[in-house]
Structures are given as structure tokens and as C-alpha cells.
Amino acid sequence: MKPFTYAAASSLEDVVGALDEGCRPLAGGTDLLGLMKTGIRGPERLVSLKSIEALEGVERREDGWRIGALTTLSELASPARGGEQRELEVLSRAAAESASPQLRNAATIGGNLLQWPRCWYFRNWLTRCWLKGGDRCLAAGGENRYHAILGAARCHMVHPSDPAVALAALDARVELRGVHGVRTLKIDAFFGEPKPLRENGTVVERDEVITAVVVPRPSRESRGVYVKLAERKVWDFALVSAAVQIEMTEGAVTDAAIVLGGVAAKPWHAFEAEGRLVGEALTGTAMEAAASAATAGAVSLSQNGYKIELAEGAVREALRRLQRTFGSESTGVG
Ligand SMILES: Cc1cc2nc3c(=O)[nH]c(=O)nc-3n(C[C@H](O)[C@H](O)[C@H](O)COP(=O)(O)OP(=O)(O)OC[C@H]3O[C@@H](n4cnc5c(N)ncnc54)[C@H](O)[C@@H]3O)c2cc1C
Structure with missing residues (x-):
């Protein structure tokens, strides 16, 4: 390991100043x-964020939730009080199904969004893939069973975060603070395209720190579920996942967010699938149409074609669970 210096920041201003001078932020350190x-x-040089109170806590506000960047995945996963449980159900489930109990106790939501790709060509210090400045993506013609089926061009890595997929379904924003002030970005805008030797796969600038994730409050008629399909039940990344948040009024879907994980370099919004549901009851036909549309545009590599069927299955399962949650009203019967 290369030698490095470590400092614990005492204020958010300290952190931003240190980042501007080239320090890198350290949260739970699990990645x-x-x-x-x-x-x-x-x-x-590392600057620890752990002593900054302004980055802590989950706050329920009139219009939604403010989740401090240091909130751990365990805190997000724990059975919550009152409305939080229903409103943030999709996020709680995604956090609960991430990593392992020990990791969730240390891992923070800020670090989770900025965790590095799990692609084995990226993580192997002997290889020089496109993401590390090489001339091509080694997964494209190599071992690619865990790689992207949607939106990939020069790099076929997938984003490893479970909570990011749920946050995209909740239309969350990431709040960033840097030397030029504060800005907030929708999850879609936060995850940019992969770029070689970029600090991370997002649009975060070197001087910026994630201060919080802001989630607009879902309506009373809205419910969400998270389905994760992995090789192991614990301590494993998603082969494919689906976060689905649906609002139903008088037996018809009035709003739908369907987001896939494990299939692209960022949480993948399945807009075509959403379009198949809005205005419909949650019938078998509507759910089937949405599940098949979820992978529109997918292109598989030599070993990851199974992900297409798996992603459609994850959406189908999520919709079935929602059908049960909403009850008979959702099918237009009764
Ligand atoms: C064995 C294993 C299994 C895992 N399984 C899963 C899984 O199933 N699902 C899943 O979602 N994740 C999984 N993870 C990843 C884990 O969730 C992340 O490692 C963790 O969330 C990162 O958070 P951290 O606080 O430890 O970040 P750190 O390791 O401290 O930081 C990660 C990155 O984010 C930057 N950073 C951290 N906080 C901030 C901030 N506030 N502002 C700006 N930059 C910041 C750091 O500089 C660094 O580049 C797994 C990890 C391991 C080791």
C-alpha cells in the first residue's frame, strides 16, 4: 500500500478546502x-468525513426526506418509524439486501453511490482496461458474464450499488457541496457515462463532497418494491435488480418508475416499460407487457445474454408483489 496522510476534518468547510487541495474523502472505507x-x-492524502455532524441523520420534512451522506446502510435498512417505512420501503429493502451486516454497519450512502466498479478487469492491478487508460474494454471480448447489456459503448462495467437503483425509482437528488457552493443533481444526471481515469463514474468534481440525498415524499397512493437477483443471498452484488415504485388511483396506475440495476453503468430507467403501465390496472397482460418492454434496446455480450430474461423476470416479480400490496383494487376487479 502506498503511504498516505490522514486527517479528520472538523467542519464541512475544512473538507471542501482539503478536497480542493487534492485530499480524497474517506467515509466508511469499505471500498x-x-x-x-x-x-x-x-x-x-485522505480526509475523514466521519466527524462532520452536518453529514449525519435522516430527517423527515414537509416535502420529503433528507438523508445525510454519512447515514449507514444499516440505518437505512432498519425497520423505520411510521410513514418512513412505507414511503422509503424500496430504499430500505435495497439497503437491507446490500453486502453483509458488518459491511452495512460501516458503509455510508455517500460512499455507496461513489463506490468503484466491480468489473474484474478494473479491479485487477495487472490489467490495463479502457477505464484505467488502456485502449479497449477487456470485458467486451473476454469474461463478461457480469457485465452490461444496456447503454454500453466503450466500457461494459455495471454500477454495483443497490441503493442507487432504489433512489432513482424515488426520483431522488444528490446534494453536493464544493468551493463554488451547493448544487443538487437528479440520480440520472449524477451518474455520467464511464470515462477513462475519471475520479469516479459520476459527475462529482474533485472539490465536491456529497452532503445528502434528498428524496421527494411519495404520494399516499404510492408503493415501492425492490427485487434483487444474485448468486448468493448475502455478501453479493446483483446480477440484476429492479426497483419499482407505483402510484395507483381508482384502480389504475397513475405514475410508474421502473429502474433496473446490474445491467448498465448507471441505474437504468426502463421508460418504455413505465409507459406500458400508466393508465392500466395491474393485470397479468399489463404486467407482462411492462416486463417484456423493460429490456428494450438490450444488447448482450458472449456470456451475459441470460441477463435479459433475468431482468424481465425481476420486473415481473416486482409487479406481482405490488399487485398483492395494492390488493384487488389494482387488478380492476372488485
Ligand atoms: C464484499 C462486499 C460486498 C458488497 N456488496 C454490495 C451490495 O450487494 N450492494 C451494494 O450496493 N454495495 C455492496 N458493496 C459495496 C459497499 O456498499 C460500499 O463499499 C460502501 O457502500 C461504500 O461506502 P463507504 O462509506 O465505505 O465508502 P468509502 O469506501 O469510504 O468511499 C468510497 C468512495 O466514495 C468517496 N466518498 C465517500 N463518501 C463521500 C462523500 N460524502 N462525498 C464525496 N465522496 C465520498 C470516497 O472518496 C471513495 O472514492 C459491497 C462491498 C463489499 C466489500
């Missing part, structure tokens, strides 16, 4: 320290 040990990342 960054592993990458430093294997030599994939080698920051010379």
Missing part, C-alpha cells in the same frame, strides 16, 4: 481502503 491495498487507487 476505498480495499482499492488502496490492491494499488488500484493511491491517494496521497
